[in-house]
Amino acid sequence: MSDDCIFCSIVAGEIPSRTVYEDDDVSAFLDANPLAPGHTLVIPKAHHEHVQDVPNDLASDVFSVMHRLVEPAESAVDADGSTVAFNNGEAAGQEVPHVHGHIVPRFDDDGGGPIHSIFGARPDLDDDELDDIAASVSDGADD
Ligand code: AMP
Ligand code: ZN
Numbered sequence: 001m002s003d004d005c006i007f008c009s010i011v012a013g014e015i016p017s018r019t020v021y022e023d024d025d026v027s028a029f030l031d032a033n034p035l036a037p038g039h040t041l042v043i044p045k046a047h048h049e050h051v052q053d054v055p056n057d058l059a060s061d062v063f064s065v066m067h068r069l070v071e072p073a074e075s076a077v078d079a080d081g082s083t084v085a086f087n088n089g090e091a092a093g094q095e096v097p098h099v100h101g102h103i104v105p106r107f108d109d110d111g112g113g114p115i116h117s118i119f120g121a122r123p124d125l126d127d128d129e130l131d132d133i134a135a136s137v138s139d140g141a142d143d
Contacts, residue, residue, distance in 0.1 A: 002047040007098035011045045020072075025058055026065045031102070035112075038077035038105040042066045049097045051088045066101050079105030085115060 001008045010017045010029065017029035020040060031039040042065050048054045054062065066084060074082050083104045087094040106112060125133070 002098070005047055005096075005098050007041075007043050007096055007100065008047050011043075021065055021069060023061075023065075025061050028065055028069055034104075035102075036077070036079075036105045036107070036110065038073045038079060038103075040069055040073045040103040042069065042101040042103065043098060048099050050094075051086055051099055054099055062099075062101060066103060070103055073103045074105050077105050080108045081106040083112075083115065 001012060006015065009015045011027055017032075019027060019029045021028040021042075025045055026042065027045055028040055028042040031041050042062055044054055044058050044062050046058065048058075051059070070082055070084060073079075083102070083106055085102050085104075086099065087102075088099075
């Protein structure tokens with residue numbers, strides 16, 4: 001548990017939440033300032049800031065709970081789909097420094113865009129740059 005972490009406080013029962021799922025390692029609750037009805041957050045109970053900080057087994061558990069909750073979150077509000085995403089790091093808009101996955105129900109007429117709409121102009125990368133990036137990511141995945 002981290003002091004001054006609002007999600008750790010929720011896990012500890014110190015502040016209220018509309019919890020929709022809980023087990024020994026993972027908790028899920030409604031977002032207090034929802035982007036859509038049914039907006040749900042899924043967190044590891046242990047405090048980790050970024051996706052890459054979460055141990056493998058726990059990361060699997062978090063994804064498993066997200067997988068389990070997508071259909072009920074959509075059905076609860078009769079949604080047509082959902083955006084399932086992590087804001088990972090301040091640069092990506094992460095405001096709460098305790099890793100959390102968003103399940104945001106989506107509707108045909110909600111006026112929101114795809115995740116692609118977050119970004120502006122796309123980078124113009126030549127083949128050498130793409131090869132270098134691919135090699136670097138691939139090497140990192142082997143570590
Ligand atoms: P992010 O920008 O990815 O860090 O998202 C943080 C999310 O946490 C926002 O959607 C907030 O509305 C939500 N949030 C902040 N405080 C609480 C809280 N006490 N209970 C539930 N959701 C919260
Ligand atoms: Zn925390």
